[in-house]
């Protein structure tokens with residue numbers, strides 16, 4: 001008998017629902033909240049209100065695309081954390097009520113684990129190659145930057161992480177300094193295609209081991225532009241493509257340097273990337289180059305599974321369902337990793 005699971009993702013500013021049948025995704029719906037564009041970043045209170053408005057239509061749409069009736073569902077999964085507490089609460093409360101109403105189990109999923117296990121998403125009618133354990137995964141999103149050794153679906157070890165800002169946050173903040181729209185990562189990626197990445201030199205931080213730091217780079221970018229603007233108020237406008245290409249280059253160089261070090265240190269050549277920043281075209285190209293030069297076996301998710309989505313929650317839920325790893329109705333969300341109660 002097949003297993004059908006509805007999954008909900010509401011950790012930040014995307015309201016997402018997916019339906020999985022065994023390990024095959026039948027539907028994955030994402031409703032991105034537009035309201036934050038006016039503010040240059042996510043406003044938590046507005047995000048939770050928008051989730052409340054979006055969640056019912058998004059779930060209805062997922063059920064319709066999957067062509068299943070809610071009575072066929074065997075479980076409801078949700079992102080428990082990390083993320084914005086108000087946003088998570090909407091998804092968690094919805095999932096609890098839905099599971100209670102249908103008398104089916106609840107499954108809690110960790111958002112970062114889901115980004116990594118997105119590599120195991122299978123689509124109906126398509127076969128895809130998945131990484132072999134153990135593999136290294138560089139997870140780069142708006143709130144996190146870390147390298148994990150992934151030894152099994154539920155056996156992961158963090159071997160490096162950011163000591164301050166995340167890579168996605170750095171893209172977004174540098175874009176904001178240049179008065180580009182939010183989220184800045186995709187805009188920088190696009191503008192960079194028309195620019196010269198060697199036009200400006202921004203220095204990489206000197207952080208020992210496999211940890212990352214981005215706050216110094218962000219500050220040096222801010223001060224550099226502040227000085228240039230004193231001389232020429234049109235400086236950003238006149239150089240925006242080169243500025244985007246140059247800042248993108250250094251962010252990706254920092255990520256690649258640590259990933260190469262991690263591979264050397266662990267001897268693992270099975271390499272994956274995950275999270276919103278893994279949609280970045282220069283990072284993708286750099287990985288493919290490393291695949292050729294270093295003999296890596298590289299895994300890059302489809303763009304729609306890089307940024308927040310519920311298909312990644314569904315695949316984790318499927319493996320948890322097989323273990324009968326269910327959550328209680330008293331479960332509460334957590335804002336940060338390591339703060340579960």
Ligand code: KG4
Pocket residue numbers: 012140141142143144167168169171172183184185186189275276277278279280281306307308
């Ligand atoms: O994983 P995600 O959707 O949300 C979480 O933070 O969990 O990641 C969002 C981040 C944002 O910082 C966004 O600017 C960045 O991913 N991003 C990109 C690109 N697409 C999204 N950064 C660089 N290049 C891109 N193409």
